[in-house]
Amino acid sequence: MSHDLxxxxxxxxxxxxxxxxxxxTEEVARPLEEDAGERVSVLIVECGxxxxxxxxxxxxxxxxxxxxxxxxxxSNAVLRGIVNLGGHVTxxxxxxxxxxxxxxxxxxxxxxxxxxxxxxxxxxxxEVDRVLGVLRVEVxxxxxxxxxxxxxxxxxxxxxxxxxxxxxxxxxxRVALLSEEKVLxxxxxxxx
Numbered sequence: 001m002s003h004d005l006x007x008x009x010x011x012x013x014x015x016x017x018x019x020x021x022x023x024x025t026e027e028v029a030r031p032l033e034e035d036a037g038e039r040v041s042v043l044i045v046e047c048g049x050x051x052x053x054x055x056x057x058x059x060x061x062x063x064x065x066x067x068x069x070x071x072x073x074x075s076n077a078v079l080r081g082i083v084n085l086g087g088h089v090t091x092x093x094x095x096x097x098x099x100x101x102x103x104x105x106x107x108x109x110x111x112x113x114x115x116x117x118x119x120x121x122x123x124x125x126x127e128v129d130r131v132l133g134v135l136r137v138e139v140x141x142x143x144x145x146x147x148x149x150x151x152x153x154x155x156x157x158x159x160x161x162x163x164x165x166x167x168x169x170x171x172x173x174r175v176a177l178l179s180e181e182k183v184l185x186x187x188x189x190x191x192x
Contacts, residue, residue: 012062012131025060039136042161042177044168045115045128048101051168051175053161054115058180060123061085061116062131065109068092078190083125085116091187095126098186099156099178104129117183124187132168137161142177156182 041056063085070081083092092114096103107129115131117124142159158179165172 008133012133038139040139040142042135042137043115044132044135044163044175045113046107046130046132046170047128048096048099049104049129050101051132051163051170051173052099053175053177054117054183055177055180056134058117058178058183059115060119063114063116063125065112065114065127066125068125074191076190078187083114085114085125088116088123090116090123090125091191092125092127093187093190095128098183098190117187122184122188124184130169132170135167143174145176155179156186158182 042053043056043059043062044051044053046052066083066085068081068083071079075081077097078093080092080094082089111130112127113131114125114127117126141162143162145157145160156178157176159177160174161177162174163170163172
């Protein structure tokens, strides 16, 4: 493991005071729209063996793994149950199953994280294999997803993001930028 990756993990895993947490939350939660600097915030994760980008406006919190409790007669492949994240009980879902990703080799428990997605009464906890980083990227690096990509994974992909070498673990390449509205709609569909 490189020195840079270890330093990044120490930075991401360090405790934050309330002021710094609020400032970072505000930065990441900016809407996925062009701002004055034509940049957007995205969280890059690894899930089901693929790197994905989530809009910063969708992600409320990144937490350590917490036990998920199955809800009798309600749990399914996507709806895993309920989870307590920092005193907040919320629905837990399997993002890889929602996106129809193949089951990948399990990531180490030290790398896996839970993301709190959505807002208000519509919040969901999803598990990802790794959080690779938060980026503020130029809007010009977002391209339209081809029809074949938009049609796959139940239309959860909004656009494609071109990652530059050295930005996150895994190097340069294109990753699917998931649609906030489509992901939340897909999660809602699996409630009943």
